[in-house]
Amino acid sequence: MLRGRARREQAAHAGGTPPADDPLDAAQERRVRAVLALGGVPQADLPDGVQQVRLRLLERAAKGEEAPRDVSAWSAVVASRLALDWHRAKRRQERLGERLAALRQPEHQPSGEDNRLLSLAVARGLDGLPDNQRQVLVLRFYADLPVRSIAEELGVPEGTVKSRLHTAVRALRARLHEDEVV
Template sequence: MLRRRARRAPEAYTGAADPGDPLDADQERRVRAVLALGGVPQADLPDGVQQVRLRLLERAASGREAPRDVSAWAAVVASRLAVDWHRARRRQERLGERLAALRRPELPSGEDDSLLSLAVARGLDELTDAQRQVLVLRFYADLPVRSIADELGVPEGTVKSRLHTAVRALRARLHEDEVV
């Protein structure tokens, strides 16, 4: 009977009150506890529980066999999510430190420098988020292309392409404003 139960759709083997919910109340409490013990802040716990639900539903939708012990499987997924949360936070902190180190204590006071700064700011605003991100990381944070690709989780060629397009657009904007 246990084998038959494990092979059914997620709603059938979890015993959840809501037939569409792959986690029952006990399993959800366990997932929350694992996330909290893993250092995930209280405010982020609902998102973590939803991620576990989503992964369980994706597993069922892909036709893979249901986990033998949904509660244990969900706890393992929750512990991995906690690790991922810490990694993402550390990446953000490192990026913040790099950007803080780039700030100059004294800003240029000349009129030409002010016009150039204003034109660059306008040009950056016109770029897509992805283009602006790689441009800032490459030229302001002085990161190599490989590091940018690793941090963003994209191929190096994508970073190079975005950089090329962003530089070209920014250069055109600076020529258009007759600053350069």
Template sequence: MDAVLVDRVRAVLALGGVPYAELQDGVQQVGLRLLEARAKGDPPRSPGAWCAVVATRVAADWHRARRRDERLGERLTALPAPPGGGGEEDRLLALAVADGLEALPEKQRQVLVLRFYADLPVARIAEELGVPEGTVKSRLHAAVRAMRERLHTDEVV
């Protein structure tokens, strides 16, 4: 994308409520979608207008993901205490895990959730994501290390 399109996309994302720190990621998403459209042999007639529409959708997706993460935190705090005690400590741990997941990059969070929450084996995750098993293992290792560091830093564990 040229500089004018990048500026337009950044403006649309900012007006859409995407935080400043996330703007570059949004610009990259829009640029990637533009490249995909061109690779399919269906380039937009008006790249400026097309990029503005796609940037609006990216901003909406960002807000949906944020609301989803907030609802996850609310559900975790509303969980009843397990039988046999634990109660408040378990809720604090659940909140720390939710915060840690939110802080992870999307690709690491994705493999961590698929492995430990959906209980999928590495081979199945690789198949679902369309990436090599080594990539899944690498992302999983980095995600677990980051979560461990985060939990120990927060002094939850």
């Protein structure tokens, strides 16, 4: 019986009609898609954006918060924020790509073997760091997050992030010198 209901809901949703317990009706979903599309989110990412809005509505309900007075307006605002987040993530990825491209163009091109040795040494060095130091190092230099964002996400002061970064870089540099990689 439950499988039949799940299949009917899935079929109804695939056909364009949301299931009965869907927090967004069809008009609200169309509005969310439009806001995301106008915000520059690619067509392929629109279903994920709509799901994110649904998830946020369900999270509100799970926390015991009352539903927004105007779900349509609330969901449009959330969709616009998601579009901004999408652009920020895209810019972050582009900056990271530029940094990596700059790193790949040194004065002399190291051989493939040199690159493999360096990658292995860095991986070993990261494995040797305490979890909190490795975490801030990866967030700062691989995820390209600013110190302030790292501090906010981890719930620690900026000074703590800076201290952990300093200690981690020193330890990683020492390890790479010890292994005679740099």
